[in-house]
Amino acid sequence: MSDTxxxxxxxxxxxxxxxxTKFVYQRKRVLWLAPMLVAPLAxxxxxxxxxxxxxxxxxxxxxxxxxxxxxxxxxxxxxxxQRDVIRRYPLTLSIGVVTGLVxxxxxxxxxxxxxxxxxxxxxxxxxxxxxxxxxxxxxxSFGGVPDLTALLVVITGVIGMMVCExxxxxxxxxxxxxxxxxxxxxxxxxxxxxxxELGHEEGVxxxxxxxxxxxxxxxxxxxxxxxxx
Amino acid sequence: MQRVLSFSTLLLQLSALCLLLxxxxxxxxxxxxxIPGSVIGLLILVLLLLTRVVPERAVGSxxxxxxxxxxxxxxxxxxxxxxxxxxxxxxxxxxLLTVLLGTIMVLGGTAWVVERVFRFEQHLNEQHRQELxxx
Numbered sequence: 001m002s003d004t005x006x007x008x009x010x011x012x013x014x015x016x017x018x019x020x021t022k023f024v025y026q027r028k029r030v031l032w033l034a035p036m037l038v039a040p041l042a043x044x045x046x047x048x049x050x051x052x053x054x055x056x057x058x059x060x061x062x063x064x065x066x067x068x069x070x071x072x073x074x075x076x077x078x079x080x081x082q083r084d085v086i087r088r089y090p091l092t093l094s095i096g097v098v099t100g101l102v103x104x105x106x107x108x109x110x111x112x113x114x115x116x117x118x119x120x121x122x123x124x125x126x127x128x129x130x131x132x133x134x135x136x137x138x139x140x141s142f143g144g145v146p147d148l149t150a151l152l153v154v155i156t157g158v159i160g161m162m163v164c165e166x167x168x169x170x171x172x173x174x175x176x177x178x179x180x181x182x183x184x185x186x187x188x189x190x191x192x193x194x195x196x197e198l199g200h201e202e203g204v205x206x207x208x209x210x211x212x213x214x215x216x217x218x219x220x221x222x223x224x225x226x227x228x229x
Numbered sequence: 230m231q232r233v234l235s236f237s238t239l240l241l242q243l244s245a246l247c248l249l250l251x252x253x254x255x256x257x258x259x260x261x262x263x264i265p266g267s268v269i270g271l272l273i274l275v276l277l278l279l280t281r282v283v284p285e286r287a288v289g290s291x292x293x294x295x296x297x298x299x300x301x302x303x304x305x306x307x308x309x310x311x312x313x314x315x316x317x318x319x320x321x322x323x324x325l326l327t328v329l330l331g332t333i334m335v336l337g338g339t340a341w342v343v344e345r346v347f348r349f350e351q352h353l354n355e356q357h358r359q360e361l362x363x364x
Contacts, residue, residue, distance in 0.1 A: 018301045036300050040307035047308060054311060061305040067295065068302045070246040072267035073253075074292035076274035080285060088354070095346045100339040107334040111327045117320050125327060129335055132303045137265045148313055150306030152328065159332045167333055173340040177347045182340035186332050189299065215268055222263045 006052050007059035010043075014061050017042045031161060036154055036190060068133040075211045082208055092177055093205070097212040100185020104129030104213070105224055120145045126228070127217065128152040131188035134214030141221035142228070153188070160187025161194045180205030185213050235290065242291025249274065 021035035021042070031037075047057055079086070086093060105126050112122035124144030127135040132153050139149045160183065168179055176199055183191035183198075184206035195206035253273065254266035262269075277283040310317060317324070 014304055015301070018304060022300075039300070040304050043304060043308050044311060047311065054309065057308060058305060061308075064302050065305050068299075069250045069267045070243065070291075071295040071299055071302060072265075073246050073250055073270040073274055074288070074295040076271050076278060077285065077288060077292040078296070079271075079275050080278040083279070089347070089350055091350045091353075092343055092347045096339060096343045099342045100335060103335045103338045104331070107331040107338075108327065111331050115323045115327055117323050117327075118316060121316060121320060121324070125331070128328065129331070132299065132306075133267065136303075136306065137267065141263075145313075146306065147309040148316075150303050151310040151317075152324070153303075154307055155325070155328050156332055159329050160336060163329070163333055164336055167336045168340060171337045171341050173344055175344055175347050178340040178344035181343040182336045185339045186335035215271065218265060218268045 003053075003056050003059065006056035007061075010047075010052060010057040011060040011064075013046055014039075014043055014064065017046075031158070034158070034190075037158060040154070068136065072133045072137075075214075078207055079211060082204055085204055085208065089177065089205075092181070093208060093212065096177075096181035096185060096205075096209050097216055100129070100181065100209060100213050101216050101220070104185065104217075105228075109228060119143070121148060124148040124152055126224070127221075128156045129186055129188070129213075130217040131210055131214040134218050138218045138221035141225035143225065154190075157187045157190025160191045164191070164194060176201040177205050181209045184209030188214070239290050239294055242288055243294070246270075246288065246291055246295070 017039045018035060021033070021039045025033050025035050046052070047054070108125040108128065112125050117125075120143070123142045124139055126142045127139045127144060127149060130138070130153075132150060135149050135153050136146050139146055164179075164183055164187075167173075168182075173179055173182070179198060180195045180202035183195040183202070185191075187194070188210045192203065192206040192210050196203035249270050250267055252266075253270040257264060257266045257269060274283070274288070278285060278288075
């Protein structure tokens with residue numbers, strides 16, 4: 001089959017699996033059907049079984065990835081909409097963001113010292129706790145690889161959704177703000193979706209914490225990179 | 230007709246956001262800043278919204294669509310992990326363990342700190358309200 005045909009098939013399959021899994025998940029909300037998990041897995045399976053060359057897979061689908069740029073700018077709207085919440089809890093939010101960011105980078109840094117792994121993988125680990133568009137922007141400063149970033153960020157999101165409730169119970173966390181901030185800081189978009197299930201306030205705080213942690217990560221990445229290298 | 234209209238509004242808003250990104254990328258390249266244009270664009274758009282230079286509805290549907298379909302945009306980067314299939318096979322367990330322990334630390338630590346700061350800030354807000362009441 002020619003390159004363009006593979007590329008076209010890849011784009012159609014990516015769009016198709018995405019909207020299909022999204023449709024299914026809207027009707028049946030179980031973690032194992034979450035589109036962030038099932039859609040990439042289905043496409044990876046397709047690429048492997050049909051032996052689609054990766055260059056052909058990217059030929060058209062890379063236009064989708066380019067939309068991560070304007071999507072980053074779009075985060076300005078929820079910040080603007082929730083400006084009253086920011087005005088009410090400036091201290092809680094900023095301390096949540098700083099704690100989440102610092103813990104995110106340093107917990108990974110400590111763990112990769114304990115569990116030996118290839119350097120590019122270890123460096124990529126450091127950005128895994130922030131939202132996808134920010135992580136992909138920041139990973140270069142840490143000496144990590146964009147090709148590994150997306151996967152680590154997705155795994156972080158899924159694990160955060162799974163473990164948050166027992167962790168909150170063990171740590172004796174009761175306030176909506178603490179739960180929301182932790183979910184937004186530790187598991188970005190997936191955590192924010194989980195926080196919305198816990199409650200409205202949790203969801204708002206999670207989404208703000210996620211955005212601010214992502215911005216803070218990108219802004220401080222050059223500094224962190226120098227500090228840790 | 231309504232659908233055509235809202236679709237063209239969406240396209241227009243998406244183009245405006247892309248234009249802003251392009252301008253910010255040029256600015257960052259010109260100033261040689263180590264910060265990506267998209268993040269500068271985000272900060273500029275927040276300022277434009279706060280000062281009401283740009284009304285919320287001028288970017289509302291575009292941003293709602295972009296943030297709603299965010300997942301679609303990073304499916305190809307997840308697929309690109311195939312380039313590292315050997316690494317994933319060899320270090321898969323380590324990866325999962327590191328992410329699991331790290332995520333528990335960030336979740337627990339952030340929640341613990343924020344729980345305490347929140348109580349303090351609530352106390353401050355309460356005090357502030359009482360002071361206003363007395364005056």
